């Protein structure tokens with residue numbers, strides 16, 4: 258028999274691999290879909306659970322909210338899907354009835370819960386989800402499916418910032434969300450530069466060609482739009498210095514130490530300041546198109562082989578060894594038990 262390990266958080270800085278599929282029934286409930294996970298990303302949210310600072314997570318939860326894979330089974334009433342279809346998963350669980358849900362803004366549902374934080378997530382070999390959570394990604398590289406969710410975060414930020422063709426756009430932070438915002442800004446015809454301190458990340462951004470430059474600093478009041486994927490006090494100040502009068506600044510980072518500027522600078526300079534949280538379903542669909550088209554090369558990635566590598570990967574990400582890009586885990590069968 259083959260094991261199907263899951264990466265379960267059991268307490269601060271501790272995860273174990275065990276077998277959550279053992280008690281999973283063969284028959285799925287109506288509307289439920291079973292997915293073999295082929296790609297799963299890790300981000301700061303996973304680290305906040307892992308290190309014990311995320312107050313919502315209960316010990317025992319399987320990590321992972323950025324993932325996708327191949328449909329291997331489904332229950333009654335799932336008509337639009339077929340076995341073998343490639344999908345990304347919207348990890349937000351929502352009521353499906355409130356106005357925000359009906360508007361396609363499931364992440365803003367008041368009853369929202371997140372896979373990998375509030376309930377078991379995708380860092381496991383197989384997972385059952387609602388058909389309503391699926392985003393089809395036909396023709397994609399199965400290893401790239403975990404990129405749809407973080408890419409959608411960047412796409413939504415670009416949407417919220419309101420970027421027009423030819424706009425001069427600055428992105429603060431060359432992590433996966435900043436990279437994703439740069440990809441979308443570029444696709445919309447913006448001239449984009451990224452502010453990033455890490456030299457390896459800067460090289461990777463140039464190599465993949467997702468920004469026109471990583472030359473810093475920016476000239477004062479020279480940009481139409483700044484997207485701040487860090488959103489600390491210092492970076493918000495950089496954003497406000499760099500944006501032109503009448504321009505816009507969009508905060509997408511969740512640093513918890515953002516001190517917003519006084520009204521004086523916003524009022525006199527007519528700066529539009531917006532926040533951007535997660536994505537709409539439309540952003541996930543747009544991300545799926547880009548991932549189907551570009552595969553794992555859409556942003557710089559580090560592919561990590563096997564769920565059993567995750568404990569070490571969490572340690573090394575927490576220690577600041579961020580690598581050249583997004584960490585994507587490719588699950589596989591790890592052991593043969595007679």
Ligand SMILES: [Zn+2]
Nearest residue numbers: 300301302323
């Ligand atoms: Zn994430």
Ligand SMILES: [Zn+2]
Nearest residue numbers: 352355358366
């Ligand atoms: Zn709702």
